Amino acid sequence: MLKGSSIGLCVGALLSLGTAHAEITDGVVRIGVLNDQSGIYAGLSGPGSIWAAKKAVEDFQPEKHGLKVEVVAADHQNKPDIGSSIARKWIDVDKVDMIVDVPTSSVILAVNQVVQEKNKVMIVSGGGTADLTGTACTPNSIHWTYDTWALANATGKAVVKTGGDSWYFLTADYAFGQALERDTEAVVLKNGGKVLGKIRHPFPGTDFSSFLLQAQASKAKVIGLANAGGDTINAIKQAAEFGITQGGQNLAGLLVFISDVQALGLNAAQGLILTEAWYWDMTDENRKFAQAFTAANRGAFPTSAQAGVYSAVTHYLKTVATLKEDGDGAKVVAAMKATPTDDPLFGKGTIRADGRKIHPLYLFEVKKPSESKGPGDFYKLRATIPAEEAFRPLEDGGCPLVKK
Amino acid sequence: MTETFLTINRVRIVVLLALAMAVPFVTYPVLGMTVLCFGLFACSFNLLLGYTGLLSFGHATFLGTAAYVTAHALKAWELPTLPSLALGAGAAALLGAVFGLIAIRRHGIYFAMVTLALAQMMFFVFLKAPFTGGEDGLQGVPRGSLFGLIDLSDDTTLYYVVLAIVVFGLWVIHRAIHSPFGEVLKAIRENEARVTSLGYDVARYKLLAFVLSAGLAGLAGATKVLVFKFATLADVHWHVSGEVVLMTLLGGVGTVIGPMLGAGVVVVLQNELADKVGSFVTIIIGVIFILCVLIFRRGIAGELNELRRRVLGDARSGSADGG
Numbered sequence: 082m083l084k085g086s087s088i089g090l091c092v093g094a095l096l097s098l099g100t101a102h103a104e105i106t107d108g109v110v111r112i113g114v115l116n117d118q119s120g121i122y123a124g125l126s127g128p129g130s131i132w133a134a135k136k137a138v139e140d141f142q143p144e145k146h147g148l149k150v151e152v153v154a155a156d157h158q159n160k161p162d163i164g165s166s167i168a169r170k171w172i173d174v175d176k177v178d179m180i181v182d183v184p185t186s187s188v189i190l191a192v193n194q195v196v197q198e199k200n201k202v203m204i205v206s207g208g209g210t211a212d213l214t215g216t217a218c219t220p221n222s223i224h225w226t227y228d229t230w231a232l233a234n235a236t237g238k239a240v241v242k243t244g245g246d247s248w249y250f251l252t253a254d255y256a257f258g259q260a261l262e263r264d265t266e267a268v269v270l271k272n273g274g275k276v277l278g279k280i281r282h283p284f285p286g287t288d289f290s291s292f293l294l295q296a297q298a299s300k301a302k303v304i305g306l307a308n309a310g311g312d313t314i315n316a317i318k319q320a321a322e323f324g325i326t327q328g329g330q331n332l333a334g335l336l337v338f339i340s341d342v343q344a345l346g347l348n349a350a351q352g353l354i355l356t357e358a359w360y361w362d363m364t365d366e367n368r369k370f371a372q373a374f375t376a377a378n379r380g381a382f383p384t385s386a387q388a389g390v391y392s393a394v395t396h397y398l399k400t401v402a403t404l405k406e407d408g409d410g411a412k413v414v415a416a417m418k419a420t421p422t423d424d425p426l427f428g429k430g431t432i433r434a435d436g437r438k439i440h441p442l443y444l445f446e447v448k449k450p451s452e453s454k455g456p457g458d459f460y461k462l463r464a465t466i467p468a469e470e471a472f473r474p475l476e477d478g479g480c481p482l483v484k485k
Numbered sequence: 486m487t488e489t490f491l492t493i494n495r496v497r498i499v500v501l502l503a504l505a506m507a508v509p510f511v512t513y514p515v516l517g518m519t520v521l522c523f524g525l526f527a528c529s530f531n532l533l534l535g536y537t538g539l540l541s542f543g544h545a546t547f548l549g550t551a552a553y554v555t556a557h558a559l560k561a562w563e564l565p566t567l568p569s570l571a572l573g574a575g576a577a578a579l580l581g582a583v584f585g586l587i588a589i590r591r592h593g594i595y596f597a598m599v600t601l602a603l604a605q606m607m608f609f610v611f612l613k614a615p616f617t618g619g620e621d622g623l624q625g626v627p628r629g630s631l632f633g634l635i636d637l638s639d640d641t642t643l644y645y646v647v648l649a650i651v652v653f654g655l656w657v658i659h660r661a662i663h664s665p666f667g668e669v670l671k672a673i674r675e676n677e678a679r680v681t682s683l684g685y686d687v688a689r690y691k692l693l694a695f696v697l698s699a700g701l702a703g704l705a706g707a708t709k710v711l712v713f714k715f716a717t718l719a720d721v722h723w724h725v726s727g728e729v730v731l732m733t734l735l736g737g738v739g740t741v742i743g744p745m746l747g748a749g750v751v752v753v754l755q756n757e758l759a760d761k762v763g764s765f766v767t768i769i770i771g772v773i774f775i776l777c778v779l780i781f782r783r784g785i786a787g788e789l790n791e792l793r794r795r796v797l798g799d800a801r802s803g804s805a806d807g808g
Contacts, residue, residue: 119764128764155760158767161622161717162519162709166756169515187717190624194714210621217624255612256619284612 106176106408110150110401112138112394113177115167115192116207118156121310122184124340126207129378129387130182136373137394140425146402153177157188164188168195178202178407179397182390186210186257190217197221201410204397206389209336211473214437218480220411223418223436226358226389230473231442233261233335235356237268239444239464240303240333245354248333249301250279251292251316253308258284261335262307277301284308289316290323297325303354309336318349326352331446338384342447342459350459353447358440359385359426360460366425371457382457392427393438396420430468435480442471501742505648514640515712516756520749521651522709527732527744528658529701534730535739536662537694538674542597543584543604544702544729549611549721551577551703556623556716557616566629566637570650570707577703578696580607585695589688601723608721622717626710643711650708654701659741661697670694731770735777737784746785 114134116126131154143150153175157164164183171177172195180196183189184207196203197219204223205213211230213222248269252262258281266276277299280292286308293316296304304325306313313334320332333354334341339361342350361371361382370391374383400417401407414436422430422438430440445460453459475483508517526548533539555573558564564572588599611617618624628637637643661667669690672680681687710716719725728751736747751770758766781788 113760119767123764153760156764156766157759158755160719161715162713162719163755163759165713165715166513166515166519167759170513170756171760174513186620187622187624187715187719190621191713191715191717194625212621 104406104408105148105401106178106406108149109176110143110148110398110407111171111175111177111179112150112152112397113168113171113175113180114152114154114182114390115157115164115171115180115188116154116182117159117184118154120159122159122207124344124381125338125384126182126184126386126390129374129381129383130207130390132374132377133383133387133391134181134394136370137391138398141395141398143398143402146398148398148402150398157183157185159185159188161185161187161191165191165195168192169199172196172199172201178401178410179204179413181205181393181397182207182386184208184386186212189213193217193219193222196410199410202397202413204393206393207386211478214433214435214473215478215480218435218478218482220482221414223393223414223432223438225393225438226385227356227442228437228472229257229261229336230264231471232356233264234268234473235442235444235466235471236305236333236335236354237265237274238272238470239356239466240331240354241269241272241274243444243463245303245331245333246274247301248274248276248303248305249296249299250276250305250307251289251296252279252281253284253286253312254281255284257309258307262305265305265307265335282308282312284312286312287315289319292316293320293323293325297323297328297330301330303331303333305333305335306337307335313337314341314345317345317353321349321351338386339382339459340384343382343457347448347450347453347459350447351449354444354463355447356442356444356466357385357460358442359388360443360445360462361388362458362460363443363462370426375457380456382459388426392422392424395424396422433472433475435475435478435483437472437475437478439468439472441468442466502652505652506645509641509644514644516753518640518644518647518712519709519756520745520752521647522705522712523729523732523748523752524745525651525654525708526702526705527729527736527748528655528741529698529705530729531733531738531740531744532658532661532698532701533694534733535744536667536674537670537691539589539691539695540593540597540730541588541600541695541698542726542730543600543602543607543723544698545721545723545725546584546604546607547577547581547699547702548706548709548725549716549718550580550607551706552710552716552720553611553617553623555707555710556626559629559710560623560626561616565633566631566711569629570704570711573707573710574700574703577706578700581696581699581703582692584699585692589691589695601726604721604723604726608718608723611718611721617716617718620718622715622719624715624717626714626716628711628714637711647708647712650704654704655741655745657697657701661694662741666690666693731774733784735774735784737786737788737790740784740786740790743784743786750785 114131118127138150155167179202181204183205189208206225209229211228213224252258337355361367418432444464446463551573554576555569558569630636732747733744737743
């Protein structure tokens with residue numbers, strides 16, 4: 082297997098040497114936005130990510146660089162087999178050169194294999210599995226916006242440092258929830274915090290009342306929600322009904338995004354602490370992007386994942402324009418890693434050898450309705466986690482590309 | 486008269502096979518293989534619904550269990566491809582026996598609910614079991630080779646292997662339906678009490694049908710692992726149990742080839758429309774299903790059979806039993 086692929090690489094290298102000059106395959110750089118457009122991640126990524134990719138292409142002004150760029154999009158319906166077949170068809174038949182966004186862990190890992198096999202490029206923004214820059218890393222993939230390890234780590238550390246030193250965990254009782262709880266607990270303890278207790282709820286859960294009452298009785302300053310999607314939303318709603326936040330306790334969502342906060346409303350979400358890689362109301366460039374975004378997306382505010390798609394597409398196009406070729410995915414990714422990133426939304430950053438894009442993360446607290454000045458004014462900044470501390474150390478991930 | 490019917494049938498089989506063989510030349514082999522796998526899955530489901538009158542609402546479990554077992558055998562135990570497939574299908578059949586023993590004690594909606602409940606239990610087992618990789622799934626499963634001779638990493642080569650496996654599965658179903666065993670199943674579907682009064686052990690026949698169906702669904706799931714190189718929770722999710730009902734009804738319940746056509750329609754729509762209409766895929770499939778149930782009650786194959794019967798006139802009516 083390994084032998085075969087290395088022979089394949091050699092043959093590929095010989096072939097590319099054979100052609101006198103590298104060029105854009107079939108004359109067009111095609112970007113495929115592969116995400117969930119109808120299910121639970123549609124708000125986080127979905128149509129907004131397609132818009133962001135198109136906007137990035139438009140702002141890049143490809144014709145000035147002598148490039149022709151097209152954006153295609155598909156709904157993977159959160160099914161790995163559909164995601165995997167679309168990726169194959171896109172690459173083989175439709176000549177797509179780069180696939181971007183890709184929420185849902187199982188779909189990421191499935192598409193990851195296809196992209197490596199066909200030597201194209203995948204940049205993940207909407208999805209979170211930290212394995213992509215760990216054991217499953219490939220020379221063809223980059224993880225852009227966030228990952229579960231970074232969110233757990235940042236939330237745990239920054240919350241303790243800003244006073245939230247006693248925790249109670251409400252954990253979805255399956256591998257993902259347990260891993261989230263384990264990672265966060267380790268960080269909390271390491272930074273001098275205490276864990277007063279934890280309770281496991283069935284997955285998926287609907288009634289959290291008894292769990293929340295126990296968490297409330299624990300008198301912990303922070304209730305960590307080690308769950309995702311519908312479970313987190315339900316827990317936050319029910320916590321609001323019990324007046325947990327008003328009682329002086331904070332909820333900390335380990336996997337919550339601005340789209341969730343917008344859906345919940347400030348009444349239910351106030352006091353919630355969460356970590357994001359990007360927020361629209363931080364710089365003038367961000368606000369300009371958000372204004373165009375909300376106008377085009379029925380009042381929705383851009384999520385960090387959607388901004389990440391913009392940032393990722395921008396860096397990809399810059400690299401392709403410099404290389405003047407897009408066919409050899411590993412070569413493009415290597416060049417992307419070698420060049421520092423710089424774009425209007427994420428500012429300056431770098432991409433590590435394991436494919437991890439490095440930038441600061443921000444700990445936010447959701448405002449009270451009385452503090453909010455208008456639509457979309459959801460967060461106040463509680464702490465900034467500097468870029469070098471935000472992500473899992475390079476040597477801890479177990480990525481085979483990282484030389485020990 | 487029977488002879489002409491048989492020859493027509495044979496001609497039809499040859500034409501269908503030739504069409505199936507030509508698929509990699511006209512379209513994408515992976516899409517073709519997906520259709521074949523889900524087709525076999527729907528046909529196995531139809532063996533229960535169409536021929537025995539049992540509506541199982543937990544069939545995804547057999548597809549998914551076999552997928553996980555096969556993937557684990559290939560990846561962790563590094564077994565050869567064919568034994569891994571057999572192991573997967575065997576595990577599904579075994580699970581089918583357990584499910585069957587519990588479920589066949591009830592009829593109608595209760596039978597469906599018992600199968601659904603058992604399937605949900607298995608979903609939790611796979612969600613939690615350490616070897617399944619939770620929601621990430623078992624990824625990067627090697628395809629291996631056939632008898633150590635034919636390398637399966639090429640999609641076109643694999644297509645013909647998958648086609649052979651699926652044709653084998655369909656042949657088993659065809660043999661089962663047209664045997665005395667199949668006649669008893671059909672009789673149970675029509676009037677269970679009368680079959681009991683004739684001295685047949687109805688429970689045993691139902692159980693056998695259930696195990697056979699589970700095993701074939703498992704074969705489909707195991708083959709699907711070869712195609713995609715992963716097994717994930719999506720395969721054991723109740724959505725898939727619902728989809729197979731849709732495929733079967735759309736294609737024509739109680740026809741041998743119908744569910745295959747139904748699976749083809751659903752899979753092709755899901756894949757081909759994904760990058761054209763985005764989130765409307767589910768709505769379009771829903772509308773097609775409603776139209777099918779309201780207007781074309783017999784499904785695609787059922788309506789085609791009916792049309793042929795009408796065109797050929799009354800002379801041969803009766804001999805053309807679902808094709």
